[in-house]
Amino acid sequence: DTAVSQTPKYLVTQMGNDKSIKCEQNLGHDTMYWYKQDSKKFLKIMFSYNNKELIINETVPNRFSPKSPDKAHLNLHINSLELGDSAVYFCASSQLGHGYTFGSGTRLTVV
């Protein structure tokens, strides 16, 4: 059983489109996250949710809207995609004070 699963694995889309990435964890963790990894492998936190409540919004453009219907799911919707949004997006989950479990990533390419 995959602990943190995100779909799709690859996403190629045109500028201006709207797309969603889904994430689910079966670890019973209270906290979920979205990270963006750029072409230089730098990982930056975007959002953090604890028990469905938004805790961190790391100055991410309003075009990015996370939604957590329950504590096992954290989806990411992106409006009006731009070339600069091309990156690998990772979902993760954790219990406070413990290591994170990451999904395998969604490689988003905006053309």
Added chain:
Amino acid sequence: SQQGEEDPQALSIQEGENATMNCSYKTSINNLQWYRQNSGRGLVHLILIRSNEREKHSGRLRVTLDTSKKSSSLLITASRAADTASYFCATVLRSNDYKLSFGAGTTVTVRA
């Protein structure tokens, strides 16, 4: 700016040798974590060391933490080709338990 800075950026060693990489950070931490990322894959948690701990071991991995110098090191002993990956340190600050901030990573290549 990044909380963690890693050194070296890249490391190439022969199978069987030890690999050491260092991480420095700027502000007081709650804990520091090390992760491994194989090419094209997600990150895998290796070790978490809390601010009141000085050393931890896990298999062939040894992590040290020096809070007075705001630095940590990861040692991989008797390296194998399968250890080829990028290694990241990441910190959780005292001021924010919900934010794990990553360094730029060290790319390790183990030659057979």
